[in-house]
Amino acid sequence: MTIGTLVLLRHGESEWNALNLFTGWVDVHLTEKGMGEAKRAGELLVEHGVTPDILYTSLLRRAITTAHVALDAADRLWIPVVRDWRLNERHYGALQGKNKAQVKAEYGDDQFMMWRRSYDTPPPPIESGTEYSQDSDPRYAHLSDAPLTECLLDVVKRFIPYFEETIAKDLKAGKTVLVAAHGNSLRALVKHLDGISDADIAQLNIPTGIPLVYEFDNDDLTPRKIGGTYLDPDAAAAGAAAVAAQGK
Numbered sequence: 001m002t003i004g005t006l007v008l009l010r011h012g013e014s015e016w017n018a019l020n021l022f023t024g025w026v027d028v029h030l031t032e033k034g035m036g037e038a039k040r041a042g043e044l045l046v047e048h049g050v051t052p053d054i055l056y057t058s059l060l061r062r063a064i065t066t067a068h069v070a071l072d073a074a075d076r077l078w079i080p081v082v083r084d085w086r087l088n089e090r091h092y093g094a095l096q097g098k099n100k101a102q103v104k105a106e107y108g109d110d111q112f113m114m115w116r117r118s119y120d121t122p123p124p125p126i127e128s129g130t131e132y133s134q135d136s137d138p139r140y141a142h143l144s145d146a147p148l149t150e151c152l153l154d155v156v157k158r159f160i161p162y163f164e165e166t167i168a169k170d171l172k173a174g175k176t177v178l179v180a181a182h183g184n185s186l187r188a189l190v191k192h193l194d195g196i197s198d199a200d201i202a203q204l205n206i207p208t209g210i211p212l213v214y215e216f217d218n219d220d221l222t223p224r225k226i227g228g229t230y231l232d233p234d235a236a237a238a239g240a241a242a243v244a245a246q247g248k
């Protein structure tokens with residue numbers, strides 16, 4: 001049996017990435033640069049002969065648009081699409097809309113890193129009815145217990161069971177699956193695939209707009225290469241370093 005290929009794609013640069021703001025579930029647009037990254041991602045898929053059979057996205061326009069532009073560039077816009085909130089970015093609680101450098105200056109490096117990269121400490125919850133809360137957002141109306149903040153562990157708990165039920169089954173059926181999502185939802189998935197410890201995952205940052213390809217030998221979905229393969233490794237290394245440096 002041939003196991004399929006998994007392609008992870010973090011959205012291109014968003015308006016709030018450019019402004020250095022905590023974003024989470026706030027539904028911001030891509031910048032022109034982000035649109036260009038998305039197009040380049042599609043071109044990289046073509047150059048490397050990667051042809052997605054199905055797309056999974058979050059419910060957020062920065063991931064949806066990135067996938068749309070990339071698949072258009074790859075002439076694969078017609079493939080089936082599944083959208084689910086469980087691929088969403090980590091809900092950033094009361095930090096949503098706040099500037100990363102200002103939060104770091106106000107609360108100090110340790111608290112900033114704890115909120116940003118600790119595995120199991122969420123930021124304070126967002127208050128209902130405030131500007132960047134999602135309590136009246138129709139796309140989450142069906143959730144009885146929508147999060148008001150999340151740590152990475154919360155993302156693992158919502159995303160990995162969903163991955164096992166859906167994306168993993170498509171991979172075991174031999175499909176090439178494109179997952180268009182977010183820095184922290186993809187960190188949760190990479191942690192699971194690569195078996196990264198709760199402590200070490202703090203060091204992993206995912207760059208915007210560069211396809212990361214995982215291949216598997218067996219249907220236990222152990223990666224053939226730990227860490228997968230970025231289709232533009234130099235740009236990926238520079239992009240990941242830039243994410244790590246946010247707030248400086």
Ligand SMILES: O=C(O)[C@@H](CO)OP(=O)(O)O
Nearest residue numbers: 021022023024089116183
């Ligand atoms: O603001 C966010 O939602 C995320 C991704 O952009 O930021 P960070 O990398 O700080 O977790």
